[in-house]
Amino acid sequence: MNKTAIQVSPVIIAGGSGTRLWPLSRAGYPKQFLVLHGDQSLFQQAASRLAGLAGNDIEVAAPCIVGNEEHRFLVLEQLRELALPNGAAASLLLEPAGRNTAPAMTIAALRAVEAGADPVLVVTPADQTVTSEPAFTQAMQQAIRVAADGKIVLLGIKPDRPETGFGYIRADDIGDGAQKVAQFVEKPDLATAERYVANGSYYWNAGMFVVRASVWLQALREFRPDIADGCDAAWAVKTADASFIRPGKAEFARIPSESVDYAVLEKCPGSNAFDIRMVPLDAGWSDLGAWDAVWQVSDKDGAGNASVGDAMVSASSNTLVHASSRLVGVVGLDNVIVIETADAVLVADRARSQEVKQIVGQLEKNKRSEHTLHRLVHRPWGWYDSIDSGPRFQVKRIMVKPGASLSLQKHHHRAEHWIVVSGTAEVTNGDQVMILTENQSTYIPLGQIHRLANPGKVPLEIIEVQSGSYLGEDDIVRYEDTYGRG
Known part of the structure; x- marks a missing residue:
């Protein structure tokens, strides 16, 4: 380490459900984990960008991810x-309940100062994209150097259109490249x-900021001591296992929810x-907050159409057409999302x-599952796809x-009934353990312990x-689980 x-x-900050990007984004697989621009998910893009901030005078530690x-x-x-050099050492702080970004940021700061250190925290949402990584790196490194002197530094996006969906920052240029923040303005x-x-x-408020951990904790205690005390209480009773750190559940639930x-x-x-500054960022930034924003950053044909998947x-x-599982044909549509x-x-x-979030609200109100899970559901061991169902039966394709x-x-x-399509299966069926290969099958009776x-x-x-x-996912009694699920 260079001292x-x-x-x-x-x-x-990797929470959030991305409801305005339904039906691709859902609560169980939200937009930050989707590939919407480029060949990496938005979360992977964020992790990769931050790992690339190292310079002659800047050392970057393993990331701290706050999620659920x-x-x-x-x-x-x-x-x-991603296979980042320090990715395996990442800290995953798991929020027991959603309490907005202030508590999320605070538990990350408490983690950072735990061993007596006081690093500069570079805080970014997990669901944004930029088209120029070199410009991002340059602006963020400038912000890091300013924040190292005890200032709070925001990244501000120079607006290229009159956007009503973002909050704004009004800045006063004082000549040193990090402008004084004069005012925050709500969505106009x-x-x-x-x-x-x-x-x-x-400038648009991108939700990215840079600050020493101690400065953040001091500012929070100054302005919101109730949140600071609540986070202290939850952190004091945290538990840790494998890669996961969990603040106290009951204590975290009592923290006021605030950004x-x-x-x-x-x-x-x-x-x-507290001296608060802003560094302008001109790097092709987008928060991909809705399908229109996805269309804006997508490659288009001569008529302005963008398509993904098997689309004609x-x-x-x-028009934007995103086909996930079948051929989608579109004729005579202008300025439409499919x-x-x-x-x-969704049309x-x-x-x-x-x-689109209104549709998600209706699904939730009607207690439908389409706002929560895709038909293909990811699990730590692989995935399953519910390919057919009817009265008293359901068919799944499972990958392990x-x-x-x-x-x-x-x-x-x-x-x-299990039928092996490809690969080798080790099946525990009651007291029997067997190996099954392609085209072989077995039957698991009701109530039989199996794996x-x-x-x-x-x-x-x-x-x-x-x-x-009854074929619901909650009809399961676990006796032993590699992944710590109850």
Whole structure:
């Protein structure tokens, strides 16, 4: 370690459900883990960008990721795919409940100072993209150097259009490259947004900021001691296992829910105690907050159409078509979004794509599962795809990764038939353990303790046929589980 270098701890806030990108983004597999631009997920892009911030005077530690329990194995798997030099040492802080970004940021700061260190925290959401990584690196390194002197530094996006969906930062240029933040402004109406763009002193608030851990904790205690005390209490009773750190559940649930902006940042302009600055970022930034934003950053044909997957577009313009599981044909549509998945299709006016969240609200109100899970559901051991169902039966295609296994379990209401399609299966069926290969099968009676494992070097795929009076995922009793699930 270079003792004269600035020590940086990247913090990735990876909560959120991305409801405006339904049906591709769902609560169980939200937008930060999707590949929407480029060939990496938005979370992977964030982790890769932050790992690339090292310089002659800057050392970057392993990332700290704040997310929720449900997505913990997604985070691990996507970090593994990236193969970052320090990715395996990442800290995963699992929030017991959603409490917005201020508590999330605070537990990351408490983690950073735990061993007596005081690194510069580079905080970014997990669900944004940039088209120029060198420009991002240059701006962020400048912010790190300013924050190392005790200042709070925001990244501000120079607006290229009058956007009503973002908050704005008004900055005063004081000549050293890190402008003084004069004011935070809420999301404006169109006329006000047009004035902001014409003025030149207003920037979009990208939700990225840089600050020493001790400065953040000091500012939070100054402006919101209730949140600071609650986070201290939850952190004091944290538990840790493998890669996961969990603050106290009951203590965390009592913390007020608040954003970093409302809790601290918006109170800093005019404060004598906290110097807040802004570094402009011109790197092709987008938060991909709705399907219209995805269309804007996508490659397009001569008529402005963008397509993903098996899509055919004719006599249309400025349209986005995203086909996930089948051929989608579009004729004579202008300024329209068409998103197809295995179990849902969205068709929307591109200018009204923000309103997709209303459909998600209806699904939730009607207690439908399409807002939560895809038909194909990822698990730490692999995935399953529910390919057919009817009265008293369900058919699944199941993939188990090499060396992985499902939990030792039983079901009260269903029996199962397993047929191996490819690979090698190690099957525990009551007292019997057997090896099955392609085209071989077995029957698991109702109430029988069983387990499926892949002892081989290639993925295992089976077809599972369930039959019984109740086929819900909650009909499961686990006796032993590699992944710590109850």
